[in-house]
Amino acid sequence: MTDANSMTAKIIALVAETHIHPGIGQSTGALDLPVARERTTQYPFIPGSGVKGAYRVWADEKASGLDCDTLFGKTRGDDAGNDSGAGGLLCSDARLLLLPTRCLSDAYKWLTCPAILRRLERDCNRAGYAALNLTLPLPSGREYYGFGVTNTWLGLEERELQCKGAVDSSVIKALKAIVGVDMADAVENRLVIVSDTDFTWFAQYALPVMARNDLDENKVSKNLWYEEALAPDTIMHVLLGQRRPGQVKAFTDAIAAAPYVQMGGNETIGQGWFKMVPFLGVTA
Numbered sequence: 001m002t003d004a005n006s007m008t009a010k011i012i013a014l015v016a017e018t019h020i021h022p023g024i025g026q027s028t029g030a031l032d033l034p035v036a037r038e039r040t041t042q043y044p045f046i047p048g049s050g051v052k053g054a055y056r057v058w059a060d061e062k063a064s065g066l067d068c069d070t071l072f073g074k075t076r077g078d079d080a081g082n083d084s085g086a087g088g089l090l091c092s093d094a095r096l097l098l099l100p101t102r103c104l105s106d107a108y109k110w111l112t113c114p115a116i117l118r119r120l121e122r123d124c125n126r127a128g129y130a131a132l133n134l135t136l137p138l139p140s141g142r143e144y145y146g147f148g149v150t151n152t153w154l155g156l157e158e159r160e161l162q163c164k165g166a167v168d169s170s171v172i173k174a175l176k177a178i179v180g181v182d183m184a185d186a187v188e189n190r191l192v193i194v195s196d197t198d199f200t201w202f203a204q205y206a207l208p209v210m211a212r213n214d215l216d217e218n219k220v221s222k223n224l225w226y227e228e229a230l231a232p233d234t235i236m237h238v239l240l241g242q243r244r245p246g247q248v249k250a251f252t253d254a255i256a257a258a259p260y261v262q263m264g265g266n267e268t269i270g271q272g273w274f275k276m277v278p279f280l281g282v283t284a
Helices: 048-062 068-072 114-127 169-179 181-190 196-205 247-255
Strands: 010-016 089-091 094-102 108-112 143-146 153-156 159-165 191-194 209-215 221-228 235-242 260-262 273-278
Touching: 010 114, 010 169, 010 247, 048 068, 048 089, 048 094, 048 247, 048 260, 068 247, 089 247, 094 114, 094 169, 094 196, 108 153, 108 181, 108 196, 114 169, 114 196, 114 235, 159 196, 169 181, 169 191, 169 235, 181 191, 191 196, 235 247, 247 273
Parallel strands: 108 191, 143 159
Antiparallel strands: 010 235, 010 273, 089 235, 094 108, 094 235, 143 191, 153 159, 209 221, 260 273
C-alpha cells in the first residue's frame, strides 16, 4: 500500500456530530428549505465550493500554522490588479457514504448501497490507495444484507426489508477504517446494505424535517417554516488533491489538533459540525 504520508491525495471522512443543513436556499414543494441533492441520484451532498469555504474558515480559526492563501487562494487581488488566484488544495464534493435511518428494533441503522460503495472504491483508486477489493452484495427490492439471521425482517421507517445474508468482511473492514476508531465498533451491528433503488427512496424521504419558528416581541409566531437536515452520525467523505507537493499533507496533519469543522447553515443554533477523520487505508 502507498505510504499514507507520501500520498498526493487523501480521503477525509466527515462524521456528523450534529444535524447538518447543506441547504439550497429555496423552496421545493412542501419543504421550505430542503438539503442540496445531486440532480441524477437525489443523494444529499455538499458542493465542493461549500467544502472549500468551510475548510478555509476552519484553517483561519483553528489551524494557525497553515498558509491559507497558498492552500485556498487569496480572497481578493492585490493593489496592482493581479488576480487573486486559485488555491493549491483541491476539494471534491462531500459525498454521502452511510445514512442513519430510524429502525424499529434498534436506535438506528447505517444504510448504504452498492452504487455508493462503488463510488468509494473509485475515489480511493483515484487518490492512490491500495485497492479495497470490496465484495458487494446485490440486494433487490425489499431485501438487505447486514447483521442478522437470514430471512428475518427489519423495520426501517415504514418499510420492512428481509435479510438475505451477511455483509462481506471486505466491506466491514473498509468502512471501519473509513469512519475511524471512535465509530468502528458500531459498523458491523448497524450496517445495512439495501438496493440502489431502495437507498434512493430513503435518501429522499427518510431525512429529518424540523419546524422552525420566528417569534415577535410578544412571543407570537410571525413566521413558520420547515427545513430538512442530515441526522447526526451521517458519514460523508471528501477527496482532497493538490497542485503543489506537500499541501495535502500539511492540511491533514493539522486535523489531529483541530478535528472539528462546521459546514452548512444554522451555525448559531449548533448545527453543521463534523469530525474529520483522515483515511489511512485498509491494512491487510
